[in-house]
Amino acid sequence: MNHRGRAGGSVRREAAATRNLEAPLPPARSRTEDLVHRLRQEILSGALAPGARLPTEQRLCERLGVSRTVVREAVAALRADGLVITRQGVGAFVSADAQHRPFRIDAENLTSIARILDLMELRASIETEAAALAAQRRKASHLRELAARLAAFDAALAHGDAAVQADFGFHCAIAEAAGNAFFVDVLHYLGKLVIPRQSIRVLAQTPAAQTAYLRGVQAEHRAIHDAIVARDAPAARAAMLSHLQRSQERYRHMAGASGRRPV
Amino acid sequence: MNHRGRAGGSVRREAAATRNLEAPLPPARSRTEDLVHRLRQEILSGALAPGARLPTEQRLCERLGVSRTVVREAVAALRADGLVITRQGVGAFVSADAQHRPFRIDAENLTSIARILDLMELRASIETEAAALAAQRRKASHLRELAARLAAFDAALAHGDAAVQADFGFHCAIAEAAGNAFFVDVLHYLGKLVIPRQSIRVLAQTPAAQTAYLRGVQAEHRAIHDAIVARDAPAARAAMLSHLQRSQERYRHMAGASGRRPV
DNA sequence: AACCATCATGTTATATGACAACAAGACAAG
DNA sequence: CTTGTCTTGTTGTCATATAACATGATGGTT
The missing domain is CATH 1.10.10.10 (Winged helix-like DNA-binding domain superfamily/Winged helix DNA-binding domain)
Structure with a gap:
């Protein structure tokens, strides 16, 4: 017996080759x-x-x-x-729970700028609500953590890569303060998809432009932070929404400026 | 050679048995x-x-x-x-994309009412934004779909189980109208976790109570629908948020009324 | 009759050896 | 320099045998 019935596979391959030699x-x-x-x-x-x-x-x-x-x-x-x-x-x-398959977003789905913006939109919907919840539920320990993350971002202003990490850390701290573990999990998951791309965008700029960009980000962070400290949920929601919408705008701008190929 | 070195396994098992005979x-x-x-x-x-x-x-x-x-x-x-x-x-x-593991919520994580409410909270954050986006972007085809789903819900009012399905269908239609495939995917994923539990809650009631409950749901649906038709994003967001918060309230109430064991 | 040890049977888990399919480099011929 | 062939190493597949395990049947004991 033929140990590997590759007949079907070979046919498929040839058919594909005739359609596209590449x-x-x-x-x-x-x-x-x-x-x-x-x-x-x-x-x-x-x-x-x-x-x-x-x-x-x-x-x-x-x-x-x-x-x-x-x-x-x-x-x-x-x-x-x-x-x-x-x-x-x-x-x-x-398995009894065979129905609910794990949720997954493949890298192949993120080949266009539009798709990445879609993903950022999804992230925004979650983070705005997380900010509002954090404003309602934050404990003293959460406030300390938030302050620490802000300081870490300040310290990392000079180093583009570290700053992107610190940026994400601040967002994670907000999700933690929301008191709902699902928000933290989802944010971590989405973060792994978004962060690398964001990082590349930032590092593509000149050092001076990087610092200016990061200062602007930090100002928006402070607005969110202050709203959470003040227990002002609507303000926190609005500040986070504004922050992430500007982030989308920045990405759109940078993607448009530096060639069409998204990373 | 021993074909299956169960020594380690057996030791582990015995140790566990000494700690807990059950x-x-x-x-x-x-x-x-x-x-x-x-x-x-x-x-x-x-x-x-x-x-x-x-x-x-x-x-x-x-x-x-x-x-x-x-x-x-x-x-x-x-x-x-x-x-x-x-x-x-x-x-x-x-694999190059080995880092971003698929996102998954195990059934074991949903054993308490608090956790399920957390999940509903996550869902709410996504759906409120989806409603707002739908209000901005909906095409004529989306409006037709939404109307059809509302009608389907009306038709299913008498049958509790079918109504829960139709309910979810309406929400999915909104996510579709938002024009962002990620929202649809996430909603489908979360729906598979939430729907069964919701369904059980509804069916546990008397038929008369079921119908009354479903009529209330439908009224909230119409409010969302109207806001989307009117392209009023803030109203759509508010209507959806109100709808889902009431849904959480209902769940909390039903869960508290019918024993402590969540399903 | 009820209980319990033992065995027989069927199944998955693991080991082992062999060959086929494939990829990449070495190497010689043109 | 290019091309075809060979060699080598690796994964893919097959086949067979044995161990570990679960379950029901059998039969003996109380």
Whole structure:
């Protein structure tokens, strides 16, 4: 028996080549990936209900004409995804919480300036509310943390990269003060996507322009900080919204100025 | 050689048993899971930088004293997670975007009413902004969709379960009208977590109470809808915020009324 | 009858060896 | 310098065997 039925893959690859000679990466799914895809679809579509038992490894081997290695690797992948759980000596079952897949934003979705602005918009919606909640709920410890983050930003004014980190730290401290762990989690997640791009934008400027830019950012930070200290939720919301809208504007400007290729 | 060095696992299990005889599930990691954990930590900690090449399967087998089966399953799991990518004949490499892990909220995190209210708060922050954006950007097609969803809700008033679905559909339509795909994605993700619980709450009531409750919801929906039609972003934001705050209030009330156990 | 130890069976977990598919460099021929 | 071939190393797949585990059946004991 041919150990690897690449016939299908080869056909796909050739077809792609005729359409575009520049084709850099023929996907050419492996058997394992194929099986993962099939099982995942069956689970997500509900054909395999939560709690249902998957066919045994032997049956899957027979039905699909693959080796146990392939089946086991596929199941391992699904288990890593949290879609199935296996019990030695019993079988493999569809996870009870298979329905709510993890939320994820791929880097491929962020190839255009418009998409990045969309992401910043999403972030803004969360942070404005976080600022308002922080104004209502902040404790003394949160205020100390906020002040410390502001000071850290001041200290980092001269170093563009460190300043971007400190900037994010200030925002995280606000999310912490909001007293809702979900806000912190989401912000961290989005931050990892946005920060690198922001950092590059900042560092592309001259040192003098960097400092001027960062001073402006810091002034907006202080406005947010003051509103939170004053327990003025609407003001905090407005200050954060204004801050992030200007941030979007700055990004739009810098992206437009330094060529069309977003990073 | 002993084919499965369960010594460590057994020790762990016994230790746990001495601490708590009720121990329901000794984790007892398998070798595969162990290796997945180790490699994942090395990647996330940065010890294995993005783009770096992993040791070959043979080397991993030798160093860790496990079979190739274990190594391959572990790598398959990491590949499913998007942390590594493998190229036949070349090797396995840490993915470039290994840093930003998918965002996920486990069901275990939602065991208390407070946590669920936190989640509703997060959802509110996103939806209020979505409503405001929808008011600014909605096209004619969006208005048609919104009207259709409202009508669907009216039609489902009698059937509690269908009404909850229609309710969510209306909210999704607003996110669509906001013209930012991320809002739709996040709402869908959060919806899968919130909807079932909301549904149970509604169905626990008497039919008459259900209808009264749903009529109140629908009135709030209309207020949001009208603000979006009028392109009045602040009004849309306020209407949505009010709607969701009342929703939180209702949940708090129902949760308090029907026993302490959240679902 | 109720209880408990033991066994048989089926399943997953792991180990091992082999071969196929592929990539990249070495190397010689043109 | 280019091109084709070979060698080597790596991942992908197959096949088989054994260990660990769960579950129900069996049969003996109380």
